[in-house]
Amino acid sequence: MNADVGKKRNLIEVKNLKKFFSVQEGFLQQETSVVYAVDGVSFTVQEGETLGLVGESGCGKTTTARCIMRILEPTDGEILFRPRQGVEIDLAGCPRSQLRSVRQDMQMIFQDPFSSLNPRMTLFDIVGEPLLLHGMKNKNERRERVSELLEQVGLRPEYMPRFPHAFSGGQRQRISIARALALNPRFIVADEPVSALDLSVQSQILNLLVRLQEQYGLTYLSDSHDLSVVRHTTNRVAVMYVDKVVEHAPTTRLFSIPKHPYTEALLSSVPKPDPRLRTERVLLQGDVADPSNPPSGCYFHPRCRYATEVCRNEFPPLREIEPGHFVSCHHAEELALEGVEPAPVAAV
DSSP states (O other): OOSOOOSOOEEEEEEEEEEEEEEEETTTTEEEEEEEEEEEEEEEEETTOEEEEEOSTTSSHHHHHHHHTTSSOOSEEEEEEOOSSSSOEETTTOOGGGHHHHHTTEEEEOSOTTTSSOTTSOHHHHHHHHHHHTTOOOHHHHHHHHHHHHHHTTOOGGGTTOOGGGSOHHHHHHHHHHHHHTTOOSEEEEESTTTTSOHHHHHHHHHHHHHHHHHHTOEEEEEESOHHHHHHHOSEEEEEETTEEEEEEEHHHHHHSOOSHHHHHHHTTSOOSSGGGOOOOOOOOSOOOOTTSOOSSSTTGGGOTTOOHHHHHSOOOOEEEETTEEEOOTTTTTOOOOOOOOOOSSOO
């Protein structure tokens, strides 16, 4: 996935995406506060590339992914998607009655393969269900297609009569990938696809995703908290803090020359096998800001060792400081932050 990506068209363009959740309390369930899960997030995903969304738990990356898939209804903003056939469509404002045709071009791989598969359905029913819903009524045709999909993800067709409990975690995630591929999508959202798996099988699943991307020209949006995975499997990275994107850049540049203090803190936790390259870890003080009651100014300033008066009072807009490198920090040009050495361009 780290291969250079030429000048390509945007497949997905997210503009000022917002998702708010109302907090209701009391017998009458009156609204007492609002949680700003995603507030003004914007980015693009180009054809054939992988964009990584990273950040601590609760930063809004999974909510963003689910809004794009319309699993959650966005509060505001635009999600422009260009399907294989037809004109560009705004998924945020699209009626649910029109979503079925779009589903053929965009699918999702969920984080937990144990809960994302119906335990009462066989492998044939799970992988073949999208085919049935989209018009493939002939059972023999579905069986042939499911057999082909299983072989593509490294499973044997003879497994079709079995139920999910008969498979390991890695095999279940392969089943989820086969289901996502059933309708030949162009765009796949991968919600931390290996975080629930043993380390011994994580690289196998990541290599499978790389191979499928190269084979079918897939486009991925992958959210993760594992920076080692992101470093090796993405072309560009968007770093989220609380409910906003605070830095957005090509992967190699972001890892080697970070421009936001929060990105520096995240990168300091990346394991470095060579003792000569190890640096002192940046330990963040305090807790993540409350999305229902964020601090004034820059949301990160209570935990930032570089914060000044302007950081406490004025919110820094996301601005482009180098071609393709966006950052939300008042002092981005002044700071010399510590990154990590560029990773080799190779499969995981």
